[in-house]
Amino acid sequence: xxxxxxxxxxxxKSYYSEAAITQALRKVSLTFVHGEFVAITGESGSGKSTxxxxxGGMDSFDEGEMIVNGKPTFQYxxxxxxxxxxxxxxxxxxxxxxxxxxxxxxNITGALLIMGKDKEExxxxxxxxxxxVGLEGYEKHPATELSSGQKQRLSIARALAKNTGIxxxxxxxxxxxxxxxxRTMTILKKISKECLVLLVTHEKRIAKFFGDRIIxxxxxxxxxxxxxxxxxxxxxxxxxxYLKEFEPDNIENGYSRFNIYYKKHxxxxxxxxxxxxxxxxxxxxxxxxxxxxxxxxxxGIQILDxxxxxxxxxxIENLSYDLERLPDKGNAKLPFHEIWRIxxxxxxxxxxxxxxxxxxxxxxxxxxxxxxxKFTNMxxxxxxxxxxxxxxxxxxxxxxxxxxxxxxxxxxLQFAWKYLDGNDYGYTFFVPDGKVSIIGEGFEQxxxxxxxxxxxxxxxxDFLKKExxxxxxxxxxxxxxxxxxxxxxxxxxxxxxxxxxxxxPENFIGATLKTPRYKVEMTITGISDTHEPALYxxxxxxxxxxxxxxxxxxxxxxxxxxxxxxDDASLADNExxxxxxxxxxxxxxxxxxxxxxxxxxxxxxxxGTFTDDIGVDYVLSDRGCLNIRDLMVFxxxxxMVYSDNPKSAINKLKGIKxxxxxxxxxxxxxxxxxxxxxxxxxxxGDVDASSLVTIAIVVISIIMVYFTIKSNAISRSEELTVYSxxxxxxxxxxxxxxxxxxxxxxxTSLPSVLVTSGVIKFIGSIPSxxxxxxxxxxxxxxxxxxxxxxxxxxxxxxxxxxxxxxxATLAVKG
Numbered sequence: 060x061x062x063x064x065x066x067x068x069x070x071x072k073s074y075y076s077e078a079a080i081t082q083a084l085r086k087v088s089l090t091f092v093h094g095e096f097v098a099i100t101g102e103s104g105s106g107k108s109t110x111x112x113x114x115g116g117m118d119s120f121d122e123g124e125m126i127v128n129g130k131p132t133f134q135y136x137x138x139x140x141x142x143x144x145x146x147x148x149x150x151x152x153x154x155x156x157x158x159x160x161x162x163x164x165x166n167i168t169g170a171l172l173i174m175g176k177d178k179e180e181x182x183x184x185x186x187x188x189x190x191x192v193g194l195e196g197y198e199k200h201p202a203t204e205l206s207s208g209q210k211q212r213l214s215i216a217r218a219l220a221k222n223t224g225i226x227x228x229x230x231x232x233x234x235x236x237x238x239x240x241x242r243t244m245t246i247l248k249k250i251s252k253e254c255l256v257l258l259v260t261h262e263k264r265i266a267k268f269f270g271d272r273i274i275x276x277x278x279x280x281x282x283x284x285x286x287x288x289x290x291x292x293x294x295x296x297x298x299x300x301y302l303k304e305f306e307p308d309n310i311e312n313g314y315s316r317f318n319i320y321y322k323k324h325x326x327x328x329x330x331x332x333x334x335x336x337x338x339x340x341x342x343x344x345x346x347x348x349x350x351x352x353x354x355x356x357x358x359g360i361q362i363l364d365x366x367x368x369x370x371x372x373x374x375i376e377n378l379s380y381d382l383e384r385l386p387d388k389g390n391a392k393l394p395f396h397e398i399w400r401i402x403x404x405x406x407x408x409x410x411x412x413x414x415x416x417x418x419x420x421x422x423x424x425x426x427x428x429x430x431x432x433k434f435t436n437m438x439x440x441x442x443x444x445x446x447x448x449x450x451x452x453x454x455x456x457x458x459x460x461x462x463x464x465x466x467x468x469x470x471x472l473q474f475a476w477k478y479l480d481g482n483d484y485g486y487t488f489f490v491p492d493g494k495v496s497i498i499g500e501g502f503e504q505x506x507x508x509x510x511x512x513x514x515x516x517x518x519x520x521d522f523l524k525k526e527x528x529x530x531x532x533x534x535x536x537x538x539x540x541x542x543x544x545x546x547x548x549x550x551x552x553x554x555x556x557x558x559x560x561x562x563x564p565e566n567f568i569g570a571t572l573k574t575p576r577y578k579v580e581m582t583i584t585g586i587s588d589t590h591e592p593a594l595y596x597x598x599x600x601x602x603x604x605x606x607x608x609x610x611x612x613x614x615x616x617x618x619x620x621x622x623x624x625x626d627d628a629s630l631a632d633n634e635x636x637x638x639x640x641x642x643x644x645x646x647x648x649x650x651x652x653x654x655x656x657x658x659x660x661x662x663x664x665x666x667g668t669f670t671d672d673i674g675v676d677y678v679l680s681d682r683g684c685l686n687i688r689d690l691m692v693f694x695x696x697x698x699m700v701y702s703d704n705p706k707s708a709i710n711k712l713k714g715i716k717x718x719x720x721x722x723x724x725x726x727x728x729x730x731x732x733x734x735x736x737x738x739x740x741x742x743x744g745d746v747d748a749s750s751l752v753t754i755a756i757v758v759i760s761i762i763m764v765y766f767t768i769k770s771n772a773i774s775r776s777e778e779l780t781v782y783s784x785x786x787x788x789x790x791x792x793x794x795x796x797x798x799x800x801x802x803x804x805x806x807t808s809l810p811s812v813l814v815t816s817g818v819i820k821f822i823g824s825i826p827s828x829x830x831x832x833x834x835x836x837x838x839x840x841x842x843x844x845x846x847x848x849x850x851x852x853x854x855x856x857x858x859x860x861x862x863x864x865x866x867a868t869l870a871v872k873g
Contacts, residue, residue, distance in 0.1 A: 064090070064091065064092050064093065064127075064128055064129070064255075065089075065090070065091040065114055065125065065126070065127060065225070065255070066089075066090050066125070066126040067087055067088055067089045067090070067113075067114070067123065067124075067125055068088055068123050068124045068125075068126070069086045069087070069088055069122060069123040069124075070084055070086070070087045070088070070110075070113060070120050070122070070123035070124075070125065071084055071085055071086055071087075071120065071121050071122040071123055072084040072106075072109055072113065072118070072119075072120045072121055072279075073121055082279055083106045083109040083279050084106050084109055084110060084113070084120070084279045085278070085279040085280050086122075086123065086280075087106075087110065087123075087279070087280070087281055088123075088281075089274065089281065089284070091114075091255055091257065092255065093224065093254065093255055094251065094252060094253075094254075094255070095251065095255055095256070095271055095272055096247070096248055096251035096256045096258070096269060096270055096271045096272070097255070097256065097257050097258065097270060097271070097272045097273075097274060098258045098260060098265070098266035098267075098269065098270030098272070098273050098274070098287070099111065099257065099258065099259045099260075099274045099275075099276060100259075100260060100261065100263060100266050100273060100274070100275050100276070101261075101275055101276035101277055102261075102277070103261070105276045105277050105278065105279070106276050106278070106279040106280075107259045107276045108229055108259055109279075109867075110259075110276065111227055111229055111257060111259050112865075112866075112867035113125065114225075114227065114257060115144065115148050115150065115225075115227045116140045116143045116144045116148060116866075117144070117784065117865060117866040117867040118865045118866070118867035118868070119865060127143065127147070137789065138788065141786050141787070141788050141789070142786065143786070144783075144784060144785070144786035144866070145173055145174070145785065145786020145787070146174070146223065146786065147223050147224055147225055148223055148225050148226075148227055148786070149217070149218030149219065149221045149223040149225065149226045149227070150214075150218055150226075150227050150228075150229075150784050150785075151211070151214050151215050151218050151226065151227070151228040151229070151231045151243075151247070152214065152228075152229050152230070152231065153229060153230035153231060153232075153233040153234060154234075155202075155210040155211060155213070155214045156214065156777075156780065156781050156784055157202040157210060157213060157214060157217075157781065158202065158778050158781050159201065159202050159203040159777075159778075160201055160202075160203065161201065161202060162198060162199050162200060162201055162202070163189060163194055163197050163198050163199075163200055163201075163202060163205065163209075163213050164182065164185050164186065164189065164198040164199065166202055166213060166217055167181075167184075167185035167188060167189065167213070167216055167217045167220050168181045168182050168185045169785070170217050170220060170221050170785050171184055171185060171220055171221070173785060173786060173787050173791075174221060174222075184220055185198075185216075185220060186198060188216040188217075188219055188220045189213075189216055191216065191219075192212035192213070192215055192216045192246065193212060193242075194209060194212055194213060194216065197209065207234045207235060207239070208235055208236065208238075208239035208242075211231060211232075211234070211235055211239065211243055212239075212242070212243065214231070215231070215243060215246055215247070219246075219250060223254070224254050224255060225254060225255045225256075225257065226247065226250065226251075226254055226255070226256045226257070227257050228247060228256065228257065228258045228259070229259045230259060230260060230261070231243055231244075231247070231258070231260075232244065232260070232262065232265065240265070244265060244269045247269070248269050251271070258270065266287075267287060267289045268289050270287050271286065271287060272284070272285070272286050272287060273285060273286075273287045299360065299361045299362075299363055300354075300360065300361070300362045300363065301363055301365055301366060301367045302320055302362065302363065302364045302365070303364070303365060303366045303367075304322070304366070304367060305320035305321055305322055306320065306321055306322065306323055307319070307320050308320075308321070328347070328348075328349075329347070330347060331346040331347045332344060332345050332346050332347065332351075333346065398791055398794050398795045398798060399795075399798060402795045402796070402798035402799040402802065403799075403802075412767055412770070412771055413803075415767060416764060416767050416768075416803060416807075417803070417806075417807050419760050419763050419764050419767070420760075420764065420803065420804065420807035420808050420811075420850075421807050421808070421811045422756075422760060423756075423757050423760035423761060423764070423808070424807065424808035424809075424811035424812050424815070424846060425811050425815050426756055426757050426760070427757050427812070427842065427846065428811070428812050428815035428816055428819070428834075428839075428842065429815065429819070430754055430757065431834070431838060431842045432816070432819050432834040432838070435834055435835065435838040442592075442735070443514075443545050443548065443549060443592075444514070444549070444823065445514070445734065445735070445738050446514065446592055446731055446734050446735065447513070447514040447515060447516055447592055447734065448516045448592065448730035448731045448734060449516045449518050449591045449592065449593050449701075449731065450591060450705075450731040451518075451522070451591075451701050451702060451703060451705060452488075452490075452516070452699045452700065452701060452702075452705060452729070452730055452731065453485065453699070453700045453702060453705040453706075453708045453709050453712075453727060453728070453729055454697065454698075454699055454700075454726075454727070454728045454729070454730050455697065455698050455699075455700065455712065455725055455726070455727060456696065456697045456725070456726040456728075457471045457474075457696040457697070457723045457724075457725060457726075458696075458723060458724045458725075458726055459722075459723055459724045460696065460722060460723045461722065464722075467722040467723070468693065469693075470719040470720075470722050470723065471692070471693050471696060471723060472660075472689060472690070472692070472693035473719050474717065474719050474720070474723075475487070475689040475692045475693065475698070476660075476689055477717070477719075478712075478715060478717075479689070479692070479698065479700075480685060480689070483711070484700055484702070484708050484711050484712050485700035485701050485702030485705070485708045486519060486521065486522075486700065486701040486702070487688070487692075487698055487699070487700055487701075488517070488518075488519050488598060488698065488699045488700070488701055489598060489601060489602060489688050489691045489692060489695075489698055489699070490516065490517050490601065490698070490699045491517070491601055491604035491605050491608070492605075493574055493575065493604045493605065494511050494512060494513070494515075494575065495511075495512050495515075495572045495573060495574055495575075495581070495594070496509035496510055496511050496512065496572065496573055496574075496575055497509070497510050497512055497550065497557055497558070497567075497570055497571070497572055498557070498570070498571040498572070498573055499556070499557040499560070500560060500570065500571075508556060508557050509557065509573070509575070510550075510553075510555045510556065510557035510558060511575075512546065512550065512572065512594070513549065513553075514546065514549055514592050515542075515543075515546045515592050515593065515594050516592055516593060516594070517593075517594050517596055517601055518591070518593040518594065518595050518596075518701070519595070519596075519597075519598060519701060520533075520534060520541075520595050520596060520597055522595075522701060523541060523587060523589070523595040527587040527588060527589050528541065528585045528586070528587055529544060529564075529586055529587065529588045530564055530565050530567075530568060530585060530586040531565075531568040531583070531584050531585030531586055532584055532585050533584070533585060534584050534585070534595075534596070534597075535584075535619060536616070536619055536620060537597060537599065537600055537612055537616040537619070537620065537673075537675075538579075538580060538581045538582060538600060538674070539581070539582050539583075539584045539596075540572065540581045540582070540583055540584070540594055540595060540596040541583070541584065541585040541586065541587050541594075541595040541596075542567060542583050542585075542586055542587070542593075542594055542595075543586070543587045543588065543589055543590075543591055543592065543593040543594070543595070544564060544586055544587065544588045545589075545590060545591065545592055545593075546592055546593070546594065547564045547567055547586055548564075550567075551563075551564075564586045565586070567583050567586060568583060568584065568585070568586065569582065569583065569584075570582075570583045571583075572594075574604055579600065579603050579604060579610075579674075580674070581596065581600065597616070598684070598688060599611050599612055599613060599616065599684055599687075602684075602687055602688065602691055603675070605691070605694075605695065607691075607694050607695075608691065609655065609676065609677065609687050609690075609691070610674065610675040610676045610677070611675055611676065611677045611678070611679060611684060611687055612673065612675045612677075612678050612679075612684075613678070613679065613680070613681055613684050614628060614629070614630050614636075614678055614679070614680060614681075615681070616678075617636070617669060617673065617678045620673050621670075621673075625669070628667070630666065630678070630679065630680040630683070631664075631680065632680050632682040632683055632686075633662070633663055633664055633683070634663060634664050634665075634666045634679075634680065634683075635653055635655075635663035635664065635665055635666070635677055635678065635679055635683065636665075636666065636667050636668060636669050636677065636678035636679075637653065637665055637668055637669075637676065637677060637678075638668065638669060638670075638671055638673075638675065638676050638677070639668045639669065639670060639671055640671045641676050642665075642668045647665055648665070649665050649666065649667065650664065650665065650666070651664070651665055652664060652665075653665050655677070655687065655690065656690045656693075656694070660686065661686055661687070661690055663679070663683065700712070705729045705731075706729065709727045709728075709729070712725065712727055713725075713727060761849065761853065764850075764853055765853045765856065765857070768800075768853060768854055768857055769856075769857035772796075772857040772858045772861060773857070773861070776861055776869060779792065779858065779861050779862060779869065780866060780869040783862060783866040783869060784866050789859075789862050792858065792862060793855045793858060793859060793862075796854045796855050796858045797851045797854055797855060799854065800850045800851055800853070800854035801847065801850075801851065803850070804846060804847055804850045808843075808846050808847075808850070809843060809846075812839065812842060812843055812846065813839070816834050816839045819834045820834055
């Protein structure tokens with residue numbers, strides 16, 4: 060074992076307060092070596108405890124240098140001082156510095172674990188030291204249940220078990236009786252042969268008998284430093300009276316004898332009493348001004364006709380103390396299982412505070428979840444939930460048209476013929492505002508029930524590729540459509556009565572879509588994955604959706620519906636086929652003209668009829684169908700332009716200069732972008748209005764948690780002091796408090812966030828409520844990480860503040 064040597068060179072230390080500056084040490088220079096038992100004495104406030112604190116690494120010094128085993132300490136970091144206290148110093152204090160809720164065994168085991176010992180070795184060693192100090196059988200007793208003498212012996216056992224080169228004892232016998240004082244000092248005397256023992260005491264007889272060297276401190280200076288050779292210790296033993304210490308005086312007559320004992324120069328005043336002998340009993344009447352006390356067990360006093368007992372150094376030398384010291388030591392930090400135990404112990408010690416913190420953490424987590432969801436709605440857009448228009452669309456609205464001038468209206472139609480029939484600005488697509496519904500299937504109870512398909516837009520089949528189909532197939536007939544996976548997922552998530560029977564996207568193949576008012580039916584043949592809110596269909600079927608719409612089909616669509624039946628039919632751009640039922644009801648004739656709408660260009664020559672079951676009124680050529688599309692643009696004063704770059708399409712349309720535009724104004728927008736903008740504006744207002752209160756409440760909750768944790772940490776400052784004195788690294792202590800808070804957060808905040816986010820998602824998944832609340836998994840995960848991080852910081856801030864103080868400051872009582 061390395062022989063310890065401490066050198067102090069001109070050490071000075073002052074303490075500062077608002078009222079004064081107190082100089083505790085004044086240029087103290089001392090050297091201590093292995094094998095010494097040094098007793099440091101002095102009056103209260105002389106500086107002896109400050110000296111011990113500096114040597115023990117518990118306090119800093121202002122001037123001078125301390126050299127430990129030949130190495131100066133001026134460059135020591137906080138970690139170096141922790142290692143010094145952990146590996147080189149064993150502490151024995153008047154107040155014991157034990158962890159009250161730890162058992163006697165755990166108090167020693169914890170000190171050994173930080174020395175790098177494994178748990179089994181640490182417990183075995185701790186048991187041996189408990190036996191040596193007479194605490195066998197008390198290993199499972201909490202330190203708070205031990206007597207003063209037992210606590211001091213436990214403190215000594217812990218210091219010895221660490222096997223350090225230096226033992227520091229600050230008034231270790233201040234709370235002990237005579238017998239425990241002798242036992243404690245005897246143990247320290249015996250181990251001083253193997254290490255350096257530094258004892259601070261105000262009891263001079265202890266210092267004179269046990270100390271090999273006595274140092275006296277007065278006003279921060281060393282006034283005496285000399286070797287000591289005392290060989291006898293006179294017990295104090297105030298509970299008994301030893302007659303050999305007193306002067307005798309006798310009074311005797313024929314029937315009585317009185318022996319009066321008193322110390323020299325302390326003769327008693329006149330003794331005045333009446334004594335009566337009656338019926339075999341002696342009655343005493345005290346007529347003096349002082350009390351009479353009788354010897355005996357009742358008063359705990361014995362009068363012995365002997366000298367006061369003393370203790371010889373030879374007896375100390377002969378006492379057996381042969382416990383083998385540990386051969387080495389480590390410098391490991393506190394192992395994780397011990398950190399975990401500290402954390403669990405801390406939680407148990409919270410008591411009613413734990414209930415308060417639990418309520419605060421749950422409330423704060425719920426409010427934070429709501430606020431985070433609102434904030435997420437504002438800054439992060441889930442297009443699947445809120446956007447209903449394909450991102451490729453630009454919208455044209457024709458405004459400021461005279462209501463009474465028909466010619467002005469026709470200029471819109473002329474504009475459409477001239478600029479929108481080609482693809483110079485994008486593909487013009489008439490898109491009705493009406494929604495479609497999916498029709499219930501399967502169970503009899505839900506057949507023919509309808510559920511509106513929200514957040515979807517109609518997109519030309521021309522822009523759907525075969526490779527985009529993930530389930531089913533491309534449409535072949537006029538009323539066949541493809542639904543995008545984005546729309547399908549929203550339908551499944553809605554958990555509506557109708558869609559409960561559609562468990563997977565494949566289940567939607569073959570389902571029927573119908574317009575709510577005009578009975579246009581469509582069949583889903585495929586599911587695409589284009590990441591757009593799209594329903595892919597032909598233009599012609601959409602022209603029948605509005606109230607003023609026209610149910611038309613192209614000749615090619617008619618031929619596909621009835622293979623072989625109309626193969627020989629052909630139509631010029633000004634020719635039309637009319638449904639049999641309509642043809643008969645209007646009493647029409649072939650080779651006559653038929654007008655659709657009010658404009659002069661939509662006049663067609665009737666060349667034949669077709670059967671009623673296709674579900675349309677007219678069949679035209681492709682050009683004729685485009686004319687009807689333009690007519691609907693004219694009727695409703697709006698259309699969509701499909702483009703890979705809708706912003707570019709808008710810029711091109713803005714560049715059109717035409718005289719027809721003198722009667723109307725084009726409003727050019729991108730609906731997809733406008734929907735996102737409107738959503739953000741709506742939610743920004745919501746956050747600004749309601750979340751400020753929520754955030755304020757959360758901040759208050761966090762402050763309350765902080766001060767509760769701080770109060771808890773302050774109440775456990777004695778425990779933190781012990782950790783610091785033992786040399787447990789600040790990081791290990793902080794980890795235990797972080798784990799404590801992580802555990803609290805895991806059964807309070809974590810389930811609260813998960814439940815609240817689940818409720819938010821459920822509410823947002825019900826379209827009929829009209830509440831769009833987005834709280835994606837990544838936002839929930841981010842919130843959980845933020846909460847754990849914030850709580851970890853909150854948990855360690857007050858502890859860090861306490862641990863930042865020197866151990867000597869923490870150890871000050873009163």
